[in-house]
Amino acid sequence: MHIVTADSLRAVAFLSVLMAAGVVPIAPSRGEAPIIGAELDLSAWTRTFTDDFDTLDISARGPGTRWTAHVPWGGDFGDARFTDPVAGFPFTVSGGTLRIEARKVAGIWRSGLIASVDSKGIGFAQRYGYFEIRARMPSGTGVWPAFWLVGLDRSTTTAEIDVLEYYGAYPDQFKSVAHVWNRQDARSSYSSANRHAAPGATERFNTFGADVEEEWITFYFNRRAVWRTPTKPEHRQPLYVMANLALGGGFPITDTPDPSVLLIDYIHVYAR
Template structure:
């Protein structure tokens, strides 16, 4: 997400990790062995454009927009709204025909907010339909002085509705970029459809980054040194910056029931 995960030709794929067919006991998720450290149930929404003092800000802390929609400052009813404990993120065209949408980050530009080294991070959400939509749930390391450590727990492309992508990036300041990628072909009819509420999670420890769908293990890859630091949370409804954007439903919506994090006690 930081520098455009769509540009596959510029990515050095250093491995695709281990898949669900090789599940062992260590890969199974047991929340009883963890302690809740962050809980956002969206009964209300504490957000500002840049902080300080709010739980969320509405931009990446480094001021980096990406994709085919600009992330909007929050205002009444847009791009965020709350109903019955569900967050709705809306993407729509403005009066000039330009796309606007929403992003939430749990750390502000000064580094204040929620971040955690290691643990399990989870979002329960319904994803939008249609070409061009690009919702995501992801983590960024707080220390970006030498490299940006990124974990894309969920990247979903509306024109590929059979599954979603999980990607672990290291973006070095000298221009080098390493990436581990997996396509999670998990969606089906009914309860497992992208338009149903599902959980998307990642467990990070010193050795492994493990991805879960509805708390079922789907993939893991080795933890890189750059990811052994506090990570903060981002979620957004972006649009692909390409021809599919012209066919994107206007408006489009992403619905989020909760975002939670757990410590590995």
């Protein structure tokens, strides 16, 4: 039996006012899926990781720096080589903005990636929480920037969450994906993906985020929920952060602007 109290009536009235204004607050999940279109309120969350890129603390592979410049398990992907940082390339910071540049060097495309742990898993990783980047996308066919999370435990599978996967061929869209790569049997791998509108992605900064919870992964564009997918068991582990400007991704790079630049205002992580 549900007992109506004065407090509950006031709560309903307050929620009605918020919804009339187009704002739907999200409470901590208890297994119920968040509402698509709802606005995320971070006022009750705690910031656990902050990089506003006033400076850049990076090395090729660590240890001891906030970022490393290669995927922790080694190897590159895409049609540009991720490059050890040198003065002025591929990373520069100015006015609180990180610039990741892709350009041809001696006829070979080179670009940059940042990862929050090194090859030994030392660095920042967090189980559950809200992971967010504020960034401005490069323009032109062939650019393939991303903001993504990977689980520390890769013993049998690789748990990956692509918060933002952007293809220059589709300038007003971005893609979000939850992957589980089975390293022993590729046929058992899993992917859940969706595309979302991203108007002005190359013209201004926008935020792209994912709230990883025990039951749901909810994806956000400018802090409004755009999609959710169930959390797989493999994603219920500490996840580290990566961001990069890759090229290709299944699209030709013959007409890719040289140079191409991904601008990142900040990367923040929160916990409830």
